[in-house]
Amino acid sequence: MGGFHTGVTEPLSKVQADRADAGPQLANPGVASGVCMSGIVLHDIQKSFGTTNVLRGVSLSVAQGEFLSLVGPSGCGKTTLMRIIAGLEAVSSGAVQIAGRDVTALRAADRDVAMVFQNYALYPHLTVRQNIGVPLMMRRLSAAERVPFFGGLLPGVAEKQRTINADVVNAAEMLGIGKLMDRKPAQLSGGQRQRVALGRAIVRHPMAFLMDEPLSNLDAALRVTTRSEIVALHRRVGASTVYVTHDQSEAMTMSDRVAVMMDGLILQVGTPEDIYTNPQDLRVAAFIGSPSINMLAAEIGLHGRVTVGSVPIGLGASGHGASQHGPAILAIRPEDIAPHATGIAARIEHQEYLGESLLVHARVLDSGEQVICRLLPEKRRHVARGETVHLRPDPAKALLFDGDGHRLGSRVLSLEDAHG
Amino acid sequence: MQSRPLILDLPRLALLSLAAFVVLAPYIWMVAVSVKPQDEVFKASLSLIPQKWALVENYGKVLATIPVWTYIGNGLIVCFGILFFQILFAVPAAYALAKLNFRGRELVFGFVMLGLLVPYQTTALPLYLGIHQLGLLNSYTALIAPFTCSVFAIFLFRQFFRAIPDDLINAARIDGMGEFSIVWRVVLPNALPAATAFAIFSVVAHWNDLFWPLIVIQKGDLYTPAMGILAFRSVEAGEDYGALMAAALLVTAPLVLAFLLAQRRFIEGITMTGLKG
Numbered sequence: 049m050g051g052f053h054t055g056v057t058e059p060l061s062k063v064q065a066d067r068a069d070a071g072p073q074l075a076n077p078g079v080a081s082g083v084c085m086s087g088i089v090l091h092d093i094q095k096s097f098g099t100t101n102v103l104r105g106v107s108l109s110v111a112q113g114e115f116l117s118l119v120g121p122s123g124c125g126k127t128t129l130m131r132i133i134a135g136l137e138a139v140s141s142g143a144v145q146i147a148g149r150d151v152t153a154l155r156a157a158d159r160d161v162a163m164v165f166q167n168y169a170l171y172p173h174l175t176v177r178q179n180i181g182v183p184l185m186m187r188r189l190s191a192a193e194r195v196p197f198f199g200g201l202l203p204g205v206a207e208k209q210r211t212i213n214a215d216v217v218n219a220a221e222m223l224g225i226g227k228l229m230d231r232k233p234a235q236l237s238g239g240q241r242q243r244v245a246l247g248r249a250i251v252r253h254p255m256a257f258l259m260d261e262p263l264s265n266l267d268a269a270l271r272v273t274t275r276s277e278i279v280a281l282h283r284r285v286g287a288s289t290v291y292v293t294h295d296q297s298e299a300m301t302m303s304d305r306v307a308v309m310m311d312g313l314i315l316q317v318g319t320p321e322d323i324y325t326n327p328q329d330l331r332v333a334a335f336i337g338s339p340s341i342n343m344l345a346a347e348i349g350l351h352g353r354v355t356v357g358s359v360p361i362g363l364g365a366s367g368h369g370a371s372q373h374g375p376a377i378l379a380i381r382p383e384d385i386a387p388h389a390t391g392i393a394a395r396i397e398h399q400e401y402l403g404e405s406l407l408v409h410a411r412v413l414d415s416g417e418q419v420i421c422r423l424l425p426e427k428r429r430h431v432a433r434g435e436t437v438h439l440r441p442d443p444a445k446a447l448l449f450d451g452d453g454h455r456l457g458s459r460v461l462s463l464e465d466a467h468g
Numbered sequence: 469m470q471s472r473p474l475i476l477d478l479p480r481l482a483l484l485s486l487a488a489f490v491v492l493a494p495y496i497w498m499v500a501v502s503v504k505p506q507d508e509v510f511k512a513s514l515s516l517i518p519q520k521w522a523l524v525e526n527y528g529k530v531l532a533t534i535p536v537w538t539y540i541g542n543g544l545i546v547c548f549g550i551l552f553f554q555i556l557f558a559v560p561a562a563y564a565l566a567k568l569n570f571r572g573r574e575l576v577f578g579f580v581m582l583g584l585l586v587p588y589q590t591t592a593l594p595l596y597l598g599i600h601q602l603g604l605l606n607s608y609t610a611l612i613a614p615f616t617c618s619v620f621a622i623f624l625f626r627q628f629f630r631a632i633p634d635d636l637i638n639a640a641r642i643d644g645m646g647e648f649s650i651v652w653r654v655v656l657p658n659a660l661p662a663a664t665a666f667a668i669f670s671v672v673a674h675w676n677d678l679f680w681p682l683i684v685i686q687k688g689d690l691y692t693p694a695m696g697i698l699a700f701r702s703v704e705a706g707e708d709y710g711a712l713m714a715a716a717l718l719v720t721a722p723l724v725l726a727f728l729l730a731q732r733r734f735i736e737g738i739t740m741t742g743l744k745g
Contacts, residue, residue, distance in 0.1 A: 136638050156641040169639035173657040186644030248643070 087111045087288045093142035104312040110288045117291045117299035120309035135159045147255045162249035163258040168241045170233040177229040180247045184212045219251040257289040308332045330453035342419045346378040357414040362443040367457035377449040380441040382422035388440035502713035526714040539696035546611045547671045553616035562625030583619035610684040628662040693719035
């Protein structure tokens with residue numbers, strides 16, 4: 049992971065001091081273009097289809113060699129953004145730079161990017177060897193040299209074809225499909241087709257890799273192993289990679305950084321840890337994490353003191369948020385809220401034993417809001433269905449958002465503060 | 469699938485055989501007549517095998533009186549010339565109509581549909597006048613040029629190309645192909661069943677066409693096979709049916725052979741299942 053970060057939303061207020069290590073310095077993404085000459089830089093990309101604005105001003109930089117995931121619900125514009133980077137879709141406005149070169153007006157063929165498609169898009173009529181060789185053939189041979197049969201008679205073509213074949217074999221060996229070279233795609237399993245698609249992408253050492261949900265057609269077990277293989281492959285090849293997925297676990301496990309997209313905008317870009325622990329937008333907090341983050345209606349009172357259903361929780365709004373009296377939203381991860389001697393009264397409705405943890409579903413008595421707590425499995429004996437417990441969110445981990453879903457700064461209050 | 473006992477298939481087989489026989493009977497009769505001597509042709513008996521073989525006389529007479537090989541050669545030049553240009557023009561056009569987005573695409577496709585409704589006999593007179601003005605009567609060009617743009621081919625290929633996934637074409641673009649490379653290297657190879665089916669339709673139609681060659685050709689050495697039979701019939705007073713059938717058999721033989729060789733692909737193309745699997 050390079051020390052290079054960009055974020056999209058400037059936090060409304062500075063995050064509390066004891067969390068200073070969690071958040072990277074957020075910078076305006078547009079500024080980054082000068083810094084990373086060799087990656088991918090998107091500047092204020094807008095795209096509309098008719099009257100529908102699919103992308104509403106997306107700026108993003110991907111450093112050289114970085115693995116960045118674009119994650120978001122379906123219809124958020126992530127695939128359109130990837131197609132724009134690839135050159136398969138024209139922008140309505142904005143600019144795309146790859147390796148320091150403005151490619152906004154270039155065709156896909158001239159951009160030097162490789163793409164792995166969701167359904168692999170292998171050429172059905174060509175063998176594995178020919179499939180992987182196509183990008184090299186199109187780039188290394190002239191139009192005359194590519195003419196079937198006769199092209200092979202031109203001087204130097206045999207030599208070029210030998211080097212192409214050697215490169216194809218190398219790529220195939222790297223992916224473990226060396227034995228399948230003379231099969232057609234129809235004779236391959238899903239996992240093998242996927243590898244051929246990867247081979248076709250890596251064989252020409254492109255400036256950038258684009259992957260559009262490449263794992264979604266694989267079965268669950270294969271998906272997990274292929275994840276780590278793609279990461280390993282990325283390390284070996286070292287090209288900037290943009291990986292589109294709707295599966296947050298893929299995004300979190302594979303990426304150097306994750307960009308969360310919604311409604312045609314990038315809401316936040318950061319390391320997986322940063323996105324998880326320090327979301328700047330309630331929608332990001334809600335999208336990332338499984339089970340999803342608990343959201344409780346809260347109130348910011350005098351001196352910024354935060355209460356949930358008039359129960360103080362040891363959290364104070366800080367900075368800009370301190371002066372914002374009124375309703376707010378407290379978001380807390382399931383693992384950061386647990387039954388305690390005092391806290392928010394809730395009734396346990398249901399529990400799920402997952403082996404390594406226990407998920408307790410409870411309903412807050414006052415508001416009827418649903419809360420999920422992730423507890424150690426040993427706690428199973430202590431929580432019974434129908435029982436009323438007091439839930440205490442960990443104030444050091446609690447996240448505070450205003451009514452519009454923007455993040456507010458917060459700080460842990462000492463006990464005296466909380467009750468004084 | 470489990471194989472059914474033969475007895476259950478028998479009614480179906482019988483019905484299909486009967487239908488096949490009805491369709492094939494004239495051809496079989498033609499083969500039989502082509503080896504019979506003149507006096508046996510009009511006998512009341514329905515025997516297929518001749519009592520006295522006249523194979524050598526009948527075929528020898530055909531080969532001696534008309535240049536059959538020239539006619540068949542002309543047929544091949546004309547049919548494959550037409551087919552070559554039809555594919556050359558229709559495949560890129562169909563690709564554009566199926567896969568590219570441009571203003572007026574639907575309008576252009578509407579014209580293609582409209583073109584399907586016009587029978588070619590209605591355009592024959594203006595085409596004849598045009599070819600006459602250009603001084604191209606009695607030439608291969610006159611036989612080939614009017615058929616080089618086939619709206620039927622555009623329509624057929626367009627329907628077939630729409631089934632090709634967009635991502636396959638996008639992958640080709642990313643791999644560095646231009647649109648024409650995509651058409652010839654990716655789209656056409658994946659539409660081979662449709663191309664074969666169209667090729668058979670086209671070749672059969674133009675091999676057997678008599679209407680247009682009669683209009684533009686007067687010189688004997690440019691006769692197509694169908695015209696050749698006609699010429700043979702008028703040269704050799706129409707009564708020698710044995711020889712006439714021999715001539716007909718000779719000029720239809722290339723078609724029958726071609727169909728038998730391409731039969732499987734032909735069926736695939738008609739049922740449009742070529743791209744699966």
